[in-house]
Amino acid sequence: MDGRPERAQPNVRFVRRAHAHATRSPALPLTVTIVVITVVAALFTGATGSGAAVTPGSADPSAKRTSSAPPTKSVAPVPTPSPTATMPQLPTCRYADEPAARAAYADWQRTIVDTTSRLPKGYVPPNLVPVSRAGVSGGGSIRRIAIANLKALARAARKAGVRLAVESAYRSEARQHRTFAGWVRTSGEAEARRFSARAGHSEHQLGTAIDFKAAGGGSPWTHAFARSRQARWLAANAWRFGWIQSYPPGAETQTCYGAEAWHYRYVGRDVAAEVHDSEMTLRAWLWAADLQRK
Ligand code: DAL
Ligand code: ZN
Numbered sequence: 080m081d082g083r084p085e086r087a088q089p090n091v092r093f094v095r096r097a098h099a100h101a102t103r104s105p106a107l108p109l110t111v112t113i114v115v116i117t118v119v120a121a122l123f124t125g126a127t128g129s130g131a132a133v134t135p136g137s138a139d140p141s142a143k144r145t146s147s148a149p150p151t152k153s154v155a156p157v158p159t160p161s162p163t164a165t166m167p168q169l170p171t172c173r174y175a176d177e178p179a180a181r182a183a184y185a186d187w188q189r190t191i192v193d194t195t196s197r198l199p200k201g202y203v204p205p206n207l208v209p210v211s212r213a214g215v216s217g218g219g220s221i222r223r224i225a226i227a228n229l230k231a232l233a234r235a236a237r238k239a240g241v242r243l244a245v246e247s248a249y250r251s252e253a254r255q256h257r258t259f260a261g262w263v264r265t266s267g268e269a270e271a272r273r274f275s276a277r278a279g280h281s282e283h284q285l286g287t288a289i290d291f292k293a294a295g296g297g298s299p300w301t302h303a304f305a306r307s308r309q310a311r312w313l314a315a316n317a318w319r320f321g322w323i324q325s326y327p328p329g330a331e332t333q334t335c336y337g338a339e340a341w342h343y344r345y346v347g348r349d350v351a352a353e354v355h356d357s358e359m360t361l362r363a364w365l366w367a368a369d370l371q372r373k
Contacts, residue, residue: 172335174272176279180369187222187287188346191365194272194335197279202252204286210245216294219248222286225321225345229289232320241312242294246341250283274300274337282325287345289322299341310340318355321348330360 172194179196181189184205192198207220213229221229236243250258256278262271282288292299293309304310314324322345328338344361346354354364 171332174277174335187224187285188350189365189368190285191362191369192280192282192285193362194276194280198252198284200252200279202284204249204284207249207286210248210289215243215245217245217248217292219245219289220286221248221289221345224347225287228321228345228348232317232322235316235320236309236312239312239316241308243291243309243313244294244296245289246292246299247283247290248288249286250281252278252284255279255281255284272335273331274339282342282344285344288325289343289345290339290341291343292341300339305338305340313343314340317343318351319348321345321351323351323354323361325361327360330362333360334362 175195176197177195179198180191182192182199182202183190187204190198204222206223208223208226210217210219210221210226210229213226213233215229215233233243255276259271259275259277262275276282283290290299291309291313292304293302293307296302296304296307296309299310313322314327317324322343324340325342325344326334326336326339331337346361354361357364359367
């Protein structure tokens with residue numbers, strides 16, 4: 080490979096995991112889910128933008144990027160019948176600057192921030208505290224509401240012999256602006272948009288997103304993190320502690336971003352369990368939940 084990850088399969092469904100092990104009944108009643116998803120898809124229909132590009136990256140434009148793509152087989156659609164089997168194909172990703180839905184600080188679990196939706200200017204989440212309070216090494220801050228479950232996640236990982244650290248956490252809008260601009264300088268804007276959010280559009284600005292890495296390791300996007308024990312443990316277990324992988328393999332035609340095995344957003348254990356069981360991407364679940372005013 081030339082340092083870039085493989086392209087993932089286009090035309091995957093709204094669902095995100097081939098290996099999902101749902102243990103609860105679906106989060107939404109079947110008919111409601113199908114109607115809601117159909118409406119969401121209709122909203123996206125006709126959207127324009129680039130699709131299935133996959134490139135790792137995040138905080139540090141100066142970091143040399145090498146492959147960190149997950150194995151292609153991990154992007155297969157769900158193999159067994161489920162409520163999601165009748166869902167429409169993923170919409171094409173889209174770029175816009177529409178005001179984010181549910182942007183109140185108290186609505187942190189359901190705030191929609193993506194390539195379409197932009198957080199308000201001056202958005203600075205309250206009660207940011209160092210991630211070290213959760214007993215995790217690495218720098219940065221997150222909202223205090225996420226600390227207990229970050230601590231629980233890190234403890235469970237350690238028990239399983241998996242040592243995690245934080246590469247990047249909260250970013251102000253100004254910092255996200257610098258980060259994106261740095262990537263534009265090194266990669267060009269079209270390429271940068273495939274792995275870095277424009278200012279106002281990053282989940283890191285919520286103070287509830289973390290880029291994980293291996294303790295003692297380098298930046299996750301430069302060390303084949305996707306195939307590491309840390310990434311595999313997170314993919315299987317993070318949701319139990321309220322953390323959801325925002326950009327899973329196979330969803331780039333929807334999210335605009337390639338798989339980021341390191342990027343997790345805290346949404347609380349209740350919402351995380353629903354998202355996990357729905358087999359939808361976090362983005363699709365949030366849009367559906369917003370339509371349903373859930
Ligand atoms: N890498 C993710 C998309 C971000 O920049 O927020
Ligand atoms: Zn990230």
